[in-house]
Amino acid sequence: MKRITLRSPGGLDRLELIEMLDPGPPGPGEIRVRLHASSLNFHDYGVVSGRMPTADGRIPMSDGAGVVEAVGEGMTEFKIGEHVVSCFFPGWLDGPPPVSDFSTTPGDGVDGYAREVVVRPATWFTRAPTGFSHAEAATLTTAGLTAWRALVVNGRLKAGDVVLVLGTGGVSIFALQLAKAMGATIIATSSYDEKLERVRALGAGYTINYRQHEDWGMRARDWTGGHGVDHVVEVGGPGTLAQSIAAVRVGGHIALIGVLTGRAGEVPTGALMAKQARLEGLIVGNRSQQMDFVRALEAMDLHPVIDRSFGLAEMADAFRYEESGAHFGKICLEF
């Protein structure tokens, strides 16, 4: 059995594929999972690149999907052979967010899922949607649940709402697909015309090349007849927030989920107030929301867009591909 280990102080050249010890049988309340896939997120990149310091020898990757190989005593929730997917905040089962740290997040505060086998408490996983490949299932843990919570839990999305998604990363494409499947109208941005074509094929009603149109927020608003959009899935942060505020309707909702353009910057708070809009930060979600999300994907038979998959040994290449920005949707690991 293999695992990835991240040597201090991090960096894509500090990822090593090594043999791992067999974790043994699951104890009471635990399951043993044969992992087959993970997927790449901005948070994982922060860890493996060394920007977010972690322990020497850490096994990276928050997302993990696979098959239950054995169940501990008294386990009734999962059966052997069942497909499961990991949780980003294993201790956050339900209710509002407790603390916002990554001390128990796999691939950050504790070892993650770049490995072939793991034994963990059953509550660290949920079942995967029926009919999903392991790679598809792995995209739910971080990107998928973030999109779901932004739009459905916090946003209380309803059919007919207009949703603005920024760029074509994993969260944005997942948000586009979810919103479209629930009856919303989508506006999407990108700096690549060919990507805009692809989001139109996925159902976006209006697209804007933000490189060509720096006033993309105002353009989004104009397209809605001046009313403004109901939701913005804000993955950019300070560099995009002013246009997101320009785009949103009076009383609208901006889900603040990204720091791609930085962690602080000039924000037109007066405009946010004048719009009487809600800017709500969120980081992924809880286990109960993930179970709702799994059920929703099954009911809609909605599968995430996977751009490309790499093997466990090619993990550094996978992150280099992510760095290039050429992808559309999710990059996965399959093993």
Added chain:
Amino acid sequence: MKRITLRSPGGLDRLELIEMLDPGPPGPGEIRVRLHASSLNFHDYGVVSGRMPTADGRIPMSDGAGVVEAVGEGMTEFKIGEHVVSCFFPGWLDGPPPVSDFSTTPGDGVDGYAREVVVRPATWFTRAPTGFSHAEAATLTTAGLTAWRALVVNGRLKAGDVVLVLGTGGVSIFALQLAKAMGATIIATSSYDEKLERVRALGAGYTINYRQHEDWGMRARDWTGGHGVDHVVEVGGPGTLAQSIAAVRVGGHIALIGVLTGRAGEVPTGALMAKQARLEGLIVGNRSQQMDFVRALEAMDLHPVIDRSFGLAEMADAFRYEESGAHFGKICLEF
């Protein structure tokens, strides 16, 4: 120009088609609408059958759809030629319900839309969904908005939820279509196997012949793995509520919208309490909700199921057809 008049004390044989006076041009804030369709509801039946007393000479029908022929001074919301549909509670523009009476409901407290032309304040109408026939638009006023409010406004429906609809009347079929289009899973009941086939074709995942299975509520719950359904669209009332409570999940939602089986009866309140469920009454909705609903139908390109249309002169026949219970979805008037 023609109109229907309902002679006291009501009854299907008391409907007369007569000439109407031209209502003249619209005043400030008003529009003149050339009506082309209406649709039949249980409430209309109560009025025309004489069970719900109304004024002698009343023009029946709450639903009305047509084309704006002229606009009053200062009117900016509607343009000549625009397609519009009437509101059930003309004075209830937004917010929670004010009083629950029908004193301003067209076709009950005031004259309704079984006529060819009407002049009314613009706020008594909203725009109709683009691409809808007048008959389709007419179904929104009462049945459509009831289904929308039950599931989306009060129910906060999300993808993956399981919705139980009772029978195949206008509200139930509209609820089924809406829920399906928003990613829900549907359970439907009927006493006719051929109607159950039709609801399966519309996307119901599970169907129950309630004549053959008196424990249909328990069967619905069993089909969800014992978890129970998230929402019940309760059009029956006391005669069906016990089974609806059996079907609903702990913490679930029953939208109480109908009195088909009576206005009072034995209810297992202890079971409702044990389920920690929410039984919420509602009567149609407000104008702002209708505008959201119109936008949603356009975004989803969702059209209501119309069983059959009759002419204005055949209105009594239309209600007799409704009495027969043979219909599936809405019965309309077109003129």
Added chain:
Amino acid sequence: MKRITLRSPGGLDRLELIEMLDPGPPGPGEIRVRLHASSLNFHDYGVVSGRMPTADGRIPMSDGAGVVEAVGEGMTEFKIGEHVVSCFFPGWLDGPPPVSDFSTTPGDGVDGYAREVVVRPATWFTRAPTGFSHAEAATLTTAGLTAWRALVVNGRLKAGDVVLVLGTGGVSIFALQLAKAMGATIIATSSYDEKLERVRALGAGYTINYRQHEDWGMRARDWTGGHGVDHVVEVGGPGTLAQSIAAVRVGGHIALIGVLTGRAGEVPTGALMAKQARLEGLIVGNRSQQMDFVRALEAMDLHPVIDRSFGLAEMADAFRYEESGAHFGKICLEF
């Protein structure tokens, strides 16, 4: 050390005070609590009277309050000497209600708190409000949290709301005190004029002797200028629900928390629908809500009304006193 044991098949004469074994030290994640008080609830009465069958030898009582004597390994939430109070649903930590059964409820599905010492997982308790006696703290578990969830969690009570409470039992008096302290206006009923005097002293703005006025619901509504009350704390069930529906405003809220008048009966569902009201069942609440509730009581310095306390050996007398209906507020055990 003593404990009460309930001999099959139950009955007030089947309660025995016996010696108990020392439960030993707490294991990891556990605390050892020296119990000093409990309080009587309708649910406890169901168990000890034998109406709700339980295991032979069961230790009754869901409510328990006392002092932490020892903490298990790794315990950081509680310290030795801290005052704590038990949770009704020990497995329901946060979020919406899971299943509605009593299989893990102390004093029903598992042993309760009519004993001097217990070792339990720490999550089976929360801290008690600072400055509360143990008897006062014990009233929170069932009656207090029920009132809190009815009004604050489900009811989203705001200042100025009008709350109708029925009778003068523990939940009703707690609801009255909470609502008053949060700025609401109270209407209360009783069949005893002297009790009505006492609720007026606690802040009720209007009182009705329901024995003298069978139309107490209509009277409550009239007192609000015909508008209706915002919330009813419905402890009666089918025998009182018709008047509660008469009392509630359009769009109002009835918290269905009691079965004092039975588990099923005639309900005017048509009137509930016409009122567009929400009838929502609930059974106590979760641990997170209990922690919010504790904090609220401290902030308001609000103490429950305790009618009378009995010793552990007088438990049967305590329930006989409850049977008499003479009490006002809570009956407690102190030991």
Added chain:
Amino acid sequence: MKRITLRSPGGLDRLELIEMLDPGPPGPGEIRVRLHASSLNFHDYGVVSGRMPTADGRIPMSDGAGVVEAVGEGMTEFKIGEHVVSCFFPGWLDGPPPVSDFSTTPGDGVDGYAREVVVRPATWFTRAPTGFSHAEAATLTTAGLTAWRALVVNGRLKAGDVVLVLGTGGVSIFALQLAKAMGATIIATSSYDEKLERVRALGAGYTINYRQHEDWGMRARDWTGGHGVDHVVEVGGPGTLAQSIAAVRVGGHIALIGVLTGRAGEVPTGALMAKQARLEGLIVGNRSQQMDFVRALEAMDLHPVIDRSFGLAEMADAFRYEESGAHFGKICLEF
């Protein structure tokens, strides 16, 4: 009869007290109000100081309170002699905010209440709380309703919540009083120790001199045991937001209602996201909320803190006093 007129281009020296024409009797749906008081807000200051341009000759002041002198035909909501208070957004009766402009706001887009008599549609007013002076009532329109909506409508304040208010202006003191009366715990800041003493007398549990402690947000959080505050009433804007974010709990709420420190500036969006907090802009509220608010003030017998009152002729002095920052609570005009 007198009125104030504001000459272009504005400025405190451009306010003139002149005779006004009698507005005559009210038309249908209108009331004639004898005004007796107004109160000063930051928005009024923007208008009269000329920073927010308005029409030449505008009558300033959004807040107006007085007595109904005459009612138009068909008026049933108000009676002659009834005390009323004006609405900030006369066209926003209920539901979510429509557009966020001041085109119909009295004292900005249309003439305000610095005059002795006005005739207006009845919906431009609500009744005033019983037992309030006109000056007290006048404080509700802008400052009071802003505090109410921030905490109760948007914040869904519950007893036990911790509320942080910034400074001792009208909105902050109103928020403090409301929150305290509803069972919350208050933290307040000021740069004057003597004002901090006064807020403690009003019930603040903890106070911070923000001049002496630039890390006041962190101090507020520390005082809550590191948990953070539930609500911040953010009247400052960019200059205070970083500390407000430091103060708020994970999943907490910041009501963005002020621009005292500017309309744009550096904001730590990464910290807001990490806190998973909700930053929600708002501008005053709707008429239905004002009616709820009036009822709440009556139920709690809560009266606003008025620092000082001026006559109509001393309006410029009143604003100069406001400029000085020496006040605590509201500054009023009485006439």
